[in-house]
Amino acid sequence: MTSNTTKKAGPDLGKAFKDAILAGIIAFALLGPLIGLKTDQNMDNQLVLVNNMPVALIFVALVMVGRFLLAAFIYPAIAAKGAKSKAAVSLAELEAKAKRTKRLSLGGLVFLFVYPMLILALFGVQGSIKWVDNFGVQILIYVMLGWGLNIVIGLAGLLDLGYVAFYAVGAYSYALLAINFHLSFWVLLPLAGILASFWGMILGFPVLRLRGDYLAIVTLAFGEIIRLVLINWKDFSGGSAGISSIPKVSLFGLYSFDMGATNNFAKAFHLAASSAYYKVFLYYLILLLALLTAFVTTRLRKLPIGRAWEALREDEVACRSLGINTTNTKLTAFAIGAMFGGFAGSFFAARQGFVSPESFVFMESAVIVAIVVLGGMGSMIGVALAAVAMIGGTELLRELSFLKAVFGDDFNPDQFRMLLFGLAMVVIMVWKPRGFISARQPTAFLFEKKTISGDLVKEGHG
Amino acid sequence: MSTISKPWDKDPVLTVEHLTMRFGGLVAVNDLSFSAGRGDITALIGPNGAGKTTVFNCITGFYKPTTGMMTMRHKDGATHLLERMPDFVVSKKAKVARTFQNIRLFSGMTLLENLLVAQHNPLMIASGMTFLGVLGIGGYKAKERQAIEKAKYWLDKIKLTDRADDPAGDLPYGAQRRLEIARAMCTGPALLCLDEPAAGLNPRESAELNELLLGIRRDEDTSILLIEHDMSVVMEISDHVVVLEYGTKISDGTPAETKNDPRVIAAYLGVDDEEVDKVEHELDEVQAHHTQGSGQ
Secondary structure, X not given: OHHHHHHOOOOOHHHHXXXXXXXXXXXXXXXXXXXHEEEEEOOOOOEEEEEOHHHHHHHHHHHHHHHHHHHHHHHHHHHHHHHHHHOOOOHHHHHHHHHHHHHHHXXXXXXXXXXXXXXXXXXXXXXXXXXXXXXXXXHHHHHHHHHHHHHHHHHOOOOOOOOHHHHHHHHHHHHHHHHHHOOOHHHHHHHHHHHHHHHHHHHHHHHOOOOHHHHHHHHHHHHHHHXXXXXXXXXXXXXXXXXXXXXXXXXXXOEEOOOOOOOEHHHHOOOOOOOHHHHHHHHHHHHHXXXXXXXXXXXXXXXXHHHHHHHHHHOHHHHHHOOOOHHHHHHHHXXXXXXXXXXXXXXXXXXXXXXXXXXXXXXXXXXXXXHHHHHOOOOHHHHHHHHHHHHHHHHHHOOXXXXXXXXXOOOOHHHHHHHHHHHHHHHHHHHOOOOOOOOEOOOOOOOOOOOEOOOOOOOOOO | OOHXXXXXXXXXXXXXXXXXXXXXXXXXXXXXXXXXXXOOEEEEEOOOOOOHHHHHXXXXXXXXXXXXXXXXXXXXXXXXXHHHOOHHHHHHOOOEEEOOOOOXXXXXXXXXXXXXXXXXXXXXXXXXXXXXXXXXXXXXXXXHHHHHHHHHHHHHHOOOHHXXXXXXXXXXXXXXXXXXXXXXXXXOOOEEEEEOOOOOOOHHHHHHHHHHHHXXXXXXXXXXXXXXXXXXXXXXXXXEEEEEEOOEEXXXXXXXXXXXXXXXXXXXXXXXXXXXXXXXXXXXXHHHHHHHHHXX
């Protein structure tokens, strides 16, 4: 039915309209009885039929509109795209894309730095908290985690499903050391990174002789082990109750964000007391941490170790034939990836003021892996975009309460988060199977830098 | 035909002694001994399944041989026992580089990057084991420029300079074979092991390959050990041919000698039924001759 429409160049509206009518009839036949007629009990415990037709009709209308759009615009577009991609993507096109990405990243960077100011101006001090904290800080944590894991999965091609373990090590390092030894965040941040990378190496030694699926399973198990130890070793970690009242980060010891402190930031600058300033400060802190991750990663890619990671992803046997110690190379990828996870973890602990094993479940690892895969393995900008889409997207769903007007007061968009999340993943995997940005930028060039099509880049197998 | 007279035994770069490799009950290589002379092109030939690639995998450390000893002798007199080394050390310390029967390039990386990865170990030291490199101190930049120069030298040699910035996976088959050789050469090897470098090449590409290998023998301090099926390549460029059949050495000599060796002819072409007796008789004679020769 659709094959006719796809062959034509322009959208065939008549055909699409007919298609939509047919889809509407089928939808009505299905949904009319299913949704439109509802059986219920009345006060006398009698079974009565409730007419719920308007809602059914809304669904039918949605189906028709969707089908019309599909048949009229989306299918022809996909067909046209398919025909084009078959005729090999030209180099010029790839170049243009790379340039666009570069402009995008520069624009994005400027936007990231002015974002809190913009929000403060738009929503006022109190109103800004939600936008800076829930969106800004939350997304940036995942951008940083995505970039950290990108080293392990995207560059070295090692599927690590237990990345959240290192996030947990970082968070608990800060929480425990800050509470027990009263050390400042600025001392503990590097220490948390070192401890996390130390655990990365401990995990790495036994695990890195495994490949592919086996590696994935063992890393997954490691993530769970860390969480279970945190739950059960109550003397050490406080068990599932977690650790609370973790000290806040200070502005390099000059100003504190504790309400009672004499050098409180708001007091010092004669501002109204609000937690918003702390959130803005945290925003810039995580932004700088994320940019540090990006900077170090781009730097590493141009060093022999980074090239060895990518070569390892391409062909491990060839690497060994060239005298590269693959065990050490994998270990460094694990350790450096874990280090950034540890940084992010200690930031997380400082931001929340509370950590518990609940925050480090497998779902977290899965989300971070999904971000890396969705973004296009190895692409920094792709991963950042994916983090915005995944974390920002799920946060946005909380804002959809206006849909209650359509679906009734029982409707809670939060409940559909995972459903939509899965649907979005499927759509993107069909549309862009290698992630948002799959093309690879070479790390050295003789004459000119040419973008490498993602089709040639391998994904690694452990 | 005593072994003393053979030129490759005077200053061998690689000596293989009593190499045996068993996979369970299968004996892939059986008590193989040969040496490859310094500066020579040594060819290892034999019918399919003769165990040639297994020998290569033992030499380059990918397999641990069941028994046997393999000694690399560098020009400065240093010796390395290959059977005791893990695979990457064979390349790093003993300076044995190899190519693969099914090409193993880093297809998503450019030609230049492929050649830079091959120079990993010296560059790693130059980058202060990464620590100094990340901070941007130390002489890494200069060392990287040198590495790029070296890569360019080899790209010139394999006539692929104009494609330096293209991904390796985009190259045609013959060029990929040449690039793999160049990549192995970038590790600065004393011995280059080539596993069927001419497989799948057309006659013109095959001639280019001969030229490249002869060039390496002439200009570099690198000896070559190659597995090959293409007899034109073997006869034209090799100094020394070792023939394997069912894991056992059946002939060892100059190309002309092996070409006329009845055992080699029998192994390659087979013999008619009525000729079996005659050939067997001849073989016995040859065998007797051989045992005399090696018994000294």
